[in-house]
Amino acid sequence: MTKQIFLNYMPLKKLAVLLLFASLYSCGKAGENAGEFAAPKPEVDFLQAESLTGEVDKKYPGLIEGSVNVDIKAQVSGYLEAIYVKEGDYVTKGQSLFKIKGDVFAEQVNSSRASYKSALAAVANAKLEVEKIKPLVEGKVYTEIQLKTAQANLDAATAQAAQAKAALGSSQLNADFSLIKAPVSGYISRIPNRIGNLVTPADAVPLTVLSEINTVFVYFSMSEADYLSFMKDSNSKKSVSLIMADESVYEHKGTLETASGNVDRTTGSITMKAIFPNPKKLLRSGGSARIVLQNSLSSVVSVPMASVKDIQDKFFVFVLKDSSKVAMVPIEIAGSAGNNYFVKSGVKSGDKVALNSIDVLNDGMEVVPKNAPKTPSNNN
Numbered sequence: 001m002t003k004q005i006f007l008n009y010m011p012l013k014k015l016a017v018l019l020l021f022a023s024l025y026s027c028g029k030a031g032e033n034a035g036e037f038a039a040p041k042p043e044v045d046f047l048q049a050e051s052l053t054g055e056v057d058k059k060y061p062g063l064i065e066g067s068v069n070v071d072i073k074a075q076v077s078g079y080l081e082a083i084y085v086k087e088g089d090y091v092t093k094g095q096s097l098f099k100i101k102g103d104v105f106a107e108q109v110n111s112s113r114a115s116y117k118s119a120l121a122a123v124a125n126a127k128l129e130v131e132k133i134k135p136l137v138e139g140k141v142y143t144e145i146q147l148k149t150a151q152a153n154l155d156a157a158t159a160q161a162a163q164a165k166a167a168l169g170s171s172q173l174n175a176d177f178s179l180i181k182a183p184v185s186g187y188i189s190r191i192p193n194r195i196g197n198l199v200t201p202a203d204a205v206p207l208t209v210l211s212e213i214n215t216v217f218v219y220f221s222m223s224e225a226d227y228l229s230f231m232k233d234s235n236s237k238k239s240v241s242l243i244m245a246d247e248s249v250y251e252h253k254g255t256l257e258t259a260s261g262n263v264d265r266t267t268g269s270i271t272m273k274a275i276f277p278n279p280k281k282l283l284r285s286g287g288s289a290r291i292v293l294q295n296s297l298s299s300v301v302s303v304p305m306a307s308v309k310d311i312q313d314k315f316f317v318f319v320l321k322d323s324s325k326v327a328m329v330p331i332e333i334a335g336s337a338g339n340n341y342f343v344k345s346g347v348k349s350g351d352k353v354a355l356n357s358i359d360v361l362n363d364g365m366e367v368v369p370k371n372a373p374k375t376p377s378n379n380n
Helices: 002-036 103-138 144-177 224-232
Strands: 043-048 051-072 078-083 096-100 179-181 186-188 208-223 237-243 254-258 269-277 288-304 309-311 314-320 326-337 340-345 352-354 368-372
Touching: 051 186, 051 326, 103 144, 144 179, 208 224, 208 288, 224 269, 224 288, 237 269, 288 326
Parallel strands: 043 368
Antiparallel strands: 043 352, 051 208, 051 288, 078 096, 096 179, 186 208, 208 269, 237 254, 237 288, 254 269, 288 340, 309 314, 314 326, 314 352, 326 340
16 A cells, blocks of 8 residues: 555656756746846947137126116196107107296296396495495595495395396296206107196106117126136127027127126126117117127037036036946036037046937946047037
8 A cells, every 4th residue: 555655656756856847947048038138228429528619608688778868857846738749759959848837937037037126226226325425425424434334235235136136047947947858869768747747856756768779788797707707818709799689689799898896795796788889779778688798718628418417407418437338427517609518627528428318328327339520619
């Protein structure tokens, strides 16, 4: 009985051994197949960077002002009687703009003129009195003191006449101020008041603003570091360009001036002024624009923008460190021109920079490198 059981068990044992060998064999094949189906290494084009000299454009937002901006305000109080211009009109120096009701000013002139005539008559009477007393003093009819008193009365009358003349001039000026004229040539801005409104010299809002825009000033701010870099660079083009609000480039070049002699302590910036001719009157006071300055850079490395990865306002490139692995390197950008960045640090001449597949690359990843031509000079 025992022998029969042993004989029946032998085939089962052989089957178990066969299954074990089959399992081990299949595991080995699976490992080989896993190697065969691993993800392929990405093929990446690399460009060998080189040091060069280039020009970089830096843009700054600015505000446009006319070369002359005049707030037109009333110099006397009164009701607005007439408006001779419309918003947006171009006016010439001396042209009438507004009229304040002037009846009261005319009456003041008449009153002052009458007072002045009365003062002149008093002077004449005092003068006659002095001339009458002088010979009588010599005949001992009048005393010397009486003569001096008459002379003092003449001096007082003369002073009163001068005071009356000044009052007459002041009233005439007020009457003239009731007619408001353009102090300069330029364009009329908004006119907030209407006929019948009471206007005074203390009004916070002017009657209008007159802007002379044959030449315009564009004010902008630049950092202290940019200012020093630009002023130290003897190769920098001191003429400036302007990009208008519609993104088109203004046809005329401008000149640059310092608008403030001091650096703002709170912002660390300095205010600059660019001056542009405006023969076609395209640029208007109150408008916005961007100033473009060109600065020369030496011994910088140029890399295509497409090869730069931006992560939380920090910039990186992938550099080939050995025959097949890449390293993600942080860089500092000095500026841009065309489709290239100028790199101040992080990449040096001779480094091979990845041009494509940067979205799938990781630090230390193995790649299949391919060569690309050297960086062309970009002096736009």
